[in-house]
Structures are given as structure tokens and as C-alpha cells.
Amino acid sequence: MIQMTKKRDSIGSLYDRAGEDVNIAGWVENVRDLKTMQFVTVRDNTGIVQVTNEKTGSYLDDAISSLTPDSTVTVQGKIIRNEGVKLGQMEIKLKDLEVHSYAQKPLPTDENSPLENRLDWRFVDLRKKKNNLIFSIQTTAEHAMRNYWLDNGFIEIHSPKLVEGASESGAELFQLDYFDRRASLAQSPQFYKQMAMAAGFERVFEIGPVFRANPSYTRRHDTEFTSVDVEISWIDSHKDIMDFEERWLQYVLGEVEAKHGKEIKDSFNIEVKVPVVPFPRVSMKEAYKILEKAGHETCRDEKGDLDPEGERRISKYISDNFNHEFVFVEDYPITARPFYHMRYHDSPDTTKSFDLIWKGLEVTTGAQREHRYEKLLSQAKEKNVDVKSINHYLNFFKYGCPPHGGYGFGLTRMLMVLLGAQNVREVTYVYRGPNRLTP
Secondary structure: OOOOOOOOOOHHHOOOOOOOEEEEEEEEEEEEEOOOEEEEEEEEOOEEEEEEEEOOOOHHHHHHHOOOOOOEEEEEEEEEEOOOOOOOOEEEEEEEEEEEEOOOOOOOOOOOOOHHHHHHOHHHHOOOHHHHHHHHHHHHHHHHHHHHHHHOOOEEOOOOOEEOOOOOOHHHOOEEEEOOEEEEEOOOOHHHHHHHHHOOOOEEEEEEEEEOOOOOOOOOOOOEEEEEEEEEEOOOOHHHHHHHHHHHHHHHHHHHHHHHHHHHHHHHOOOOOOOOOOOOEEEHHHHHHHHHHOOOOOOOOOOOOOOHHHHHHHHHHHHHHHOOOEEEEEOOEHHHOOOOEOEOOOOOOEEOEEEEEEOOEEEEEEEEEOOOHHHHHHHHHHOOOOHHHHHHHHHOOOOOOOOEEEEEEEHHHHHHHHHOOOOHHHHOOOOOEOOEOOO
16 A cells, blocks of 8 residues: 555545545545445545545455445545536545544444434534534634624633532532532632622633533533623623623624525524624513513513523514514513622612523523622522622622623523524533433
8 A cells, every 4th residue: 555645635625626636534424336436435524525446456446345434544546527426526536545444334323313322422423514513613603702802802711610609509509529628510600700800800701611400301401511701890780781792792693604604504404694783672571561462471480580481482572573583681580680680779679680582592691790798798698698608709899899790601502593403412512411421
């Protein structure tokens, strides 16, 4: 076998290179072994190409005959124009082949397998072009997020993921041994974002993992996910945060549409719509009135929140009446929000908070935070929070802190809604849920 030293060519770069010698590497898609000819389709993450070999009794004949789907190979040959070939009307006339590894037969999963089986064999499932595209889109989206933040004076932080106590509901904590005491996995970077405000950072962001011991099996929940978090100082109200987020999302989705719009349409049959700003906004009280008129009886328990069906119906109302995919629902009651959300002076049962709903699914929770120490302490006690357990957090507000607020944005929820997926499991690189700790 000839030793291959030529630089590797991507398959996507081959289409205008008829007559050139090329060197590609990738995965075997299919093999057709006929009497006098052999055909191999090879894919990489830029495309797929047909390789042809005329049988002459050489070692190449046996090498191709031995190939199995998803074996990995390097191919050397010449690009030939052939209008009869559906894959770009070209093929590679084989000169040399190196087999790097053979895939066992049959593959343990395919695109028709149940989702749980595909998650068992996630590394095989991710080889599909459609799945590869998901994470190219995620990369573009995160890059655009960072560009917008950096252009607007933000600082990136990396908050600790081992913490002493709860930052959200204590019932959802993962706890572990930490030398001579107990520690928890961070449910949110919330307290540390606010610490940055007390430190004078003014504008911060973080993209990182968070952990929730939530025994939920819904399509939108997971026990570990990537949270996108923002916090901004010197705001007048939560509306400043909403103004910022809608402009940020408009930019991010514009970048995704420009780079991947056609691929998303071809692979997912979804048209990426870059949203117009401002987004529609309704108060929680207005949302309940809309739902009542639509005949939906919300479960008005002590939380005063929207149920999933309520979110879907509010989105439909906004789509029908405003032709918009997004809607901010604001002014949640204190029963539905944590102790650190600021309340209206003239309506103390209402918080300066919001959720952002996109095509029927909540993707963001945000608010103005209470930055005044005495009020924060009072609200914590009112919510029956163990003040001793949050003493380090409360210290942030004893020595001066500016008015501030922010939001947390679910990255996998964004991808799920953007691509029309049915479950966050489909758009998470490696999913974690109550019954899944492998692979």
C-alpha cells in the first residue's frame, strides 16, 4: 500500500475540482460490490462523495470488499465529472485506500431506533449529518452571543459549581461529600452573578453547566444542562433587561439564519425567523384573562404560574394577533418567584420579573433583583429561607450594591424550539436525567 502523505481535502471542497488528485478521509456510508466495479460512498462533516474502483485483482478489490458501514478510511484518487452520479455529479476514481478501523455489523442503532436506544449509543447517533448540524448551530449561536456581549461591554465570569447551599429550591439539590462537610452542585450561578454586581463588574455573562435534582420526565427537563446567564447593573427596572435580551436574541438568531438558514430548512423543515423588536409583552394578569377567553382553566394554585398548556395558548394568541414567535410575560406574583426578586413599591405582592416564551415554551426567567440589604433580608425571612444558609450571599449587599437585574436562558431549550425537536434529549450532546447517567 502506498503511504499517504498528501494533505487531507474536505469533501465539501471537491465540487469544482474536476481532474485534480485529492485525498479525503471519512466514514463509509455504503458499499456496492459488483462483478467488475465497486462503489463506496464516503462522508465527512462537510459532505458525501462516491468513490469508484474498477476491479483488476489488486489489493484494493479485497480492501473494499472488506468494508462495513461506518468503517473509517482515507481515500486517494482523481475527481471525475459524471452527470449520472447524484452526489454532485462527480466521483473519485480510486488510486489508493487505507482502512483505519472497521465497524462491527450491525450498528447498534439507526435513525429509526427509539430515542432511548439512540441515547444508549449516542456516539453512533451523533454521526448523522442532521445531528452534527445541531452542534454547528449551537456553536454559531454561542459565538454570536459572546460577540454581542463583548461589543456591549460585558465581562465573562466562571462561577463555582461546588457550593455550600441552595441558590434555588433546596429540594432540587445534588449533595456530595466535600472533605469534612457536605457540599452541593450549583443549581444556578445566580448568587455569583449578583456578587459581580456588588464587585462593580457592571455587566457579566456566563455559559456553563447547572444541576437540578428534579425527578421530572418531561420533554423540557434535565438534571444537568447548559445555562446562559446575564446580569446588568444600573438598571431602572426589569424592562431594561427585557429590552436588552430581545436585541441580543435578534442578533443571535440573525447570525444563525445567515449561516445555517438553508441547512436548517433542508434538514429540519424549519424556517428561522429573525424576530422584530420590541417583542410583545403581557402582564401575568393579562395572560390569565387571555387564557380565560380561550377557554383554558389555569391551575391557580399558590404559585400563580403558567402551566405548559397555558404557555402554548399564550403563544398562539400572540402569533395570531401579533404575528410574533416571542412574548414576554411579566409581573409574576411573589408566590411564583424567589425571595431575591424585587417587588413593586405600590404593589408589594407583585415582582418585577418576567419569563420569555418562544413558540409555546419558556426559555428565559429574569427579573430586577432586590439590592437593598434590609428588604432582601425581610423577603428571605418571609419566604422561610434559612438566613444562616445564605449569610455569604447577604453579605454582598451590606457594603453598597447598584440596582441590577438579569436573566437565565436555557441553551438546550433554545435549540429544541429553534429546530422543532420534540425533546431536549435530542439536542443535548450527552443527556442527563433521572434514569440516565451513561454514556
